[in-house]
Amino acid sequence: MKEVEKLWEEVRELSLGNNSRIQRLDAAPTAVEFLREFVSQNKPCIINKANLHWPALSLWTQLSYLSKTMSSSLVSLHLTPNGRADSLVKHPSLDQLCFASAHVQQLPFDQALQLVLSNSNSTDSKVVAYLQQQNDCFRSEYSVLGSDCDQHIPWATEALECYPEAVNLWIGNHLSETSFHKDHYENLYAVVSGQKHFLLLPPTDVHRMYIRHYPAAHYSYSQDMLECTLELETPAIHVPWCSVNPYPSPETRETEMAKFPLFFNGPKPFECTVNAGEILYLPSMWFHHVRQSPDENGVTVAVNYWYDMQFDIKYAYFNFLQSIHYKSPHDPTLSEIECEDSGSDASVHNLRDEVRADTLTLNAKQDNEDKWV
Amino acid sequence: MKEVEKLWEEVRELSLGNNSRIQRLDAAPTAVEFLREFVSQNKPCIINKANLHWPALSLWTQLSYLSKTMSSSLVSLHLTPNGRADSLVKHPSLDQLCFASAHVQQLPFDQALQLVLSNSNSTDSKVVAYLQQQNDCFRSEYSVLGSDCDQHIPWATEALECYPEAVNLWIGNHLSETSFHKDHYENLYAVVSGQKHFLLLPPTDVHRMYIRHYPAAHYSYSQDMLECTLELETPAIHVPWCSVNPYPSPETRETEMAKFPLFFNGPKPFECTVNAGEILYLPSMWFHHVRQSPDENGVTVAVNYWYDMQFDIKYAYFNFLQSIHYKSPHDPTLSEIECEDSGSDASVHNLRDEVRADTLTLNAKQDNEDKWV
Numbered sequence: 242m243k244e245v246e247k248l249w250e251e252v253r254e255l256s257l258g259n260n261s262r263i264q265r266l267d268a269a270p271t272a273v274e275f276l277r278e279f280v281s282q283n284k285p286c287i288i289n290k291a292n293l294h295w296p297a298l299s300l301w302t303q304l305s306y307l308s309k310t311m312s313s314s315l316v317s318l319h320l321t322p323n324g325r326a327d328s329l330v331k332h333p334s335l336d337q338l339c340f341a342s343a344h345v346q347q348l349p350f351d352q353a354l355q356l357v358l359s360n361s362n363s364t365d366s367k368v369v370a371y372l373q374q375q376n377d378c379f380r381s382e383y384s385v386l387g388s389d390c391d392q393h394i395p396w397a398t399e400a401l402e403c404y405p406e407a408v409n410l411w412i413g414n415h416l417s418e419t420s421f422h423k424d425h426y427e428n429l430y431a432v433v434s435g436q437k438h439f440l441l442l443p444p445t446d447v448h449r450m451y452i453r454h455y456p457a458a459h460y461s462y463s464q465d466m467l468e469c470t471l472e473l474e475t476p477a478i479h480v481p482w483c484s485v486n487p488y489p490s491p492e493t494r495e496t497e498m499a500k501f502p503l504f505f506n507g508p509k510p511f512e513c514t515v516n517a518g519e520i521l522y523l524p525s526m527w528f529h530h531v532r533q534s535p536d537e538n539g540v541t542v543a544v545n546y547w548y549d550m551q552f553d554i555k556y557a558y559f560n561f562l563q564s565i566h567y568k569s570p571h572d573p574t575l576s577e578i579e580c581e582d583s584g585s586d587a588s589v590h591n592l593r594d595e596v597r598a599d600t601l602t603l604n605a606k607q608d609n610e611d612k613w614v
Numbered sequence: 615m616k617e618v619e620k621l622w623e624e625v626r627e628l629s630l631g632n633n634s635r636i637q638r639l640d641a642a643p644t645a646v647e648f649l650r651e652f653v654s655q656n657k658p659c660i661i662n663k664a665n666l667h668w669p670a671l672s673l674w675t676q677l678s679y680l681s682k683t684m685s686s687s688l689v690s691l692h693l694t695p696n697g698r699a700d701s702l703v704k705h706p707s708l709d710q711l712c713f714a715s716a717h718v719q720q721l722p723f724d725q726a727l728q729l730v731l732s733n734s735n736s737t738d739s740k741v742v743a744y745l746q747q748q749n750d751c752f753r754s755e756y757s758v759l760g761s762d763c764d765q766h767i768p769w770a771t772e773a774l775e776c777y778p779e780a781v782n783l784w785i786g787n788h789l790s791e792t793s794f795h796k797d798h799y800e801n802l803y804a805v806v807s808g809q810k811h812f813l814l815l816p817p818t819d820v821h822r823m824y825i826r827h828y829p830a831a832h833y834s835y836s837q838d839m840l841e842c843t844l845e846l847e848t849p850a851i852h853v854p855w856c857s858v859n860p861y862p863s864p865e866t867r868e869t870e871m872a873k874f875p876l877f878f879n880g881p882k883p884f885e886c887t888v889n890a891g892e893i894l895y896l897p898s899m900w901f902h903h904v905r906q907s908p909d910e911n912g913v914t915v916a917v918n919y920w921y922d923m924q925f926d927i928k929y930a931y932f933n934f935l936q937s938i939h940y941k942s943p944h945d946p947t948l949s950e951i952e953c954e955d956s957g958s959d960a961s962v963h964n965l966r967d968e969v970r971a972d973t974l975t976l977n978a979k980q981d982n983e984d985k986w987v
Contacts (some may be wrong), residue, residue: 244937251930273645273773281654282926400646445930553655557624557818558931564617565938 245448245567249508252445256282263287263441263513263521272399275522280400280427283524283555285441285511290518297389297433297544298518304354304538307386311350316382317374318353319343320462322469324360324369324416329455329482332471340455340480341471343371344462360414361539368466372412379408379544386410390544394429394520397548401427405546412542419531421450421483426547428523432515435541436534440487441511444526444559448567449503451484487530502571525550526559618821618940622881625818629655636660636814636886636894645772648895653773653800656897656928658814658884663891670762670806670917671891677727677911680759684723689755690747691726692716693835695842697733697742697789702828702855705844713828713853714844716744717835733787734912741839745785752781752917759783763917767802767893770921774800778919785915792904794823794856799920801896805888808914809907813860814884817899817932821940822876824857860903875944898923899932 253259264286270278279286300306319326326343348356356370374382380392393404406426423444430437442449457474485504489497498505510530515521517536523529533541550556626632637659643651652659673679692699699716721729729743747755753765766777779799796817803810815822830847858877862870871878883903888894890909896902906914923929 244934247937248930248934251933252927255930256926273649273775276646276649276654277773277775277924281649282924284926400650402646402650443927445927445934551629551650551655553629553657554625554816554818555928555931557621557628558928558935560624561617561621561818561935562931564620 245562245565246507248445248562249443249449252443253508256284257443257511261509261511263511265289268292269396272396275396275400279522279524283444283526285513285524285527286522287513287515288520288522290516293431293518293520295390295433297386297542300389301386301433301542302536302538304358304540308351308354310385311383313349313351314382314385315347316350316353316372317378318346318348318356319371319373320346320356320368320466320469321371321460322368324371324414324418325420326371326417327422327482328418328420329484329486330471332456332458332473335456335473338455339458339471339473340482342457342459344460344469345374346462354412357412357414358539360416361535366416368462368469369414369416371414371417373409375407375409377407377409379410383410390431390433394431394546397427397429397522397546401548403549406549407547409545409547410542411545412540413533414539414541415533415535417533419529421485421487421528421530423526423528424547425525425550427525427550428521429546429548430515430521430523431544431546432517432519432521433542433544434517434538435536436517437515437521437541437543438532438534439511439513439515439521439523440530441513441523442528444528444555445562446507446528447559447563449485449501449507450528451501451504452481452563453484454479454481456480483528499571502569503567506569506571526556618935618938619880621818621935622816622822625816626881629657630816630884634882634884636884638662641665642769645769648769648773652895652897656817656899658886658897658900659895660886660888661893661895663889666804666891666893668763668806670759670915673762674759674806674915675909675911677731677913681724681727683758684756686722686724687755687758688720689723689726689745690751691719691721691729692744692746693719693729693741693839693842694744694833695741697744697787697791698793699744699790700795700855701791701793702857702859703844705829705831705846708829708846711828711857712831712844712846713855715830715832717833717842718747719835727785730785730787731912733789734908739789741835741842742787742789744787744790746782748780748782750780750782752783756783763804763806767804767919770800770802770895770919774921776922778802779922780920782918782920783915784918785913786906787912787914788906788908790906790914792902794858794860794901794903796899796901797896797920798898798923800898800923801894802919802921803888803894803896804917804919805890805892805894806915806917807890807911808909809890810888810894810914810916811905811907812884812886812888812894812896813903814886814896815901817901817928818935819880819901820932820936822858822874822880823901824874824877825854825936826857827852827854829853856901872944875942876940879942879944899929 266286266288269288269292321343328341329338330341332339353372357372360366360369398404457478457480458471461470461472485501486497535541639659639661642661642665694716701714702711703714705712726745730745733739733742771777830851830853831844834843834845858874859870908914
């Protein structure tokens, strides 16, 4: 067995448990327990229901309460044609994948919420709306709701000896989905209403994500939201992003599995559902993919707390691992992977450059039949 | 710059500070601080003087107190011809390096202490004695001294949620020296009298230690201690051990530097002196080399507490790093390094086997002129 694959296994065997299940705690941990068992070990956990006693848990299930309290406050609404912001889509004219961000619009809360709800009643939407902004929006745009939740997670604040760097509110519907990525934060993710479904991979699985540089683009909606275009950023910028979609459509499934064998043939991701009233500790640098199931009103509501991470020996080890090029013998050749050769711009990275810089390539074992999809 | 050397640097820059100094604390940390700042980050620290208020600090400087209290208790005494137990020495008949353990003898405490002291007055000893046994000896052989020290370090016990797995007492003189090695424990090392001088290297520097398998041997003294022989273990066993002696004699210095360029040309080890009344937190997996300066009585006395470590993602990353073969272009060829080709015994590892199994070799940069010796 090759070194990198042994690392994937060892992390699962030694630290995380080999059953692909996230540990569930019946009570909130003390600061010491949280540090020793989870942060130090870079290991996720879920704190079960009944540990949160926020007014939000009952108040926010009445949308009339939210509308009344927020009244005409302006909020940031993310619009996409399919619920997938920050994801890879084929650019219509370039015929290659690009990294597409949502169209962000400031709207009065009530009007924005109606757009989120409109998808619940229609199967033929041209626009999927998601109330979110990852810039500490809960303490700015939504500050009037502040007293409905804790402003921070007390045991995490004590453990990490700092208040959250950002607290974000998320109100979306069943169509919104977040593609695989990682954050440089310790993340405490509290679900208030509905459910969030996570796929999690430890940082040691970095090669299985096929992180490549993609040209950045954003959706742009006309005033009446009837027409959406995908516009490349100018000047061009390239964004490193995970190439893997863990839930390919039946039509693309075979192609996707052939393109990303390390992901589809490797160990199963950790799957978990976080219910209303539960908190997921999502450790820094873990790759995560998120989908959601709405409550009876048709929305999923969550608040997440981003705490600064420590850039310690674990981070240095991660960078070292990532700097090692590793591929499966089943990996397609370069010409088979969609990527841009942007050539002239020295600041722009692309896949070919990465592979040219490769001084060290490991080969995955040939005989892995343990597909999980 | 190559990947492995970048890792050495990044650990120093991000986590440890680039000045090769171990952080000193003026007060004992709380359990939360100890976990967050040190254990989680696998980062050493020294807790300054005045934080220990043990009776031992004054009582044990009177050797008469120790002799009287211990009276004729039997203790383990380690005997070597040069103060270097668990170190590499050339075997006289094999003409190759072997891993030499001390001769261990049970003696009444007073008699054993006299042997430790005898070196202080003589420059021409045939035997160097060291009172130590790393099997929890403080709580067994020395249990009558138990009330003179803490039985555990309270903030470490709270942080790690366990009592020490072993507490060891060390009484030695200026000749005793411990060669580079690592332990799978979180180590709290308290100096009671005299000084301990540590050289420390983070686990990420593993390739700089040139860990190789050496045939195990032990010293054997005749009854009158006038004659010492070095006997190979039978059946033969091979022990993986660090090849580097950081303080080569003037005569061997050039050869040693040529043999171990990654060590001698790489970043300087962390150096620190731990004084009486101070505690060093020596994180699990850190390589350490120890020398000592005696007090006015001619001895150095220390107590160390070994707490179980967590075998978490840091440990898995370490194993991955170690599995990657990495050598300097200045490294001598195999035939120039002393090692045994023991051939027939399948259970025996040796350097050639290791290198044959090498599927992955990184080359160090050619231009490193930053020698620190």
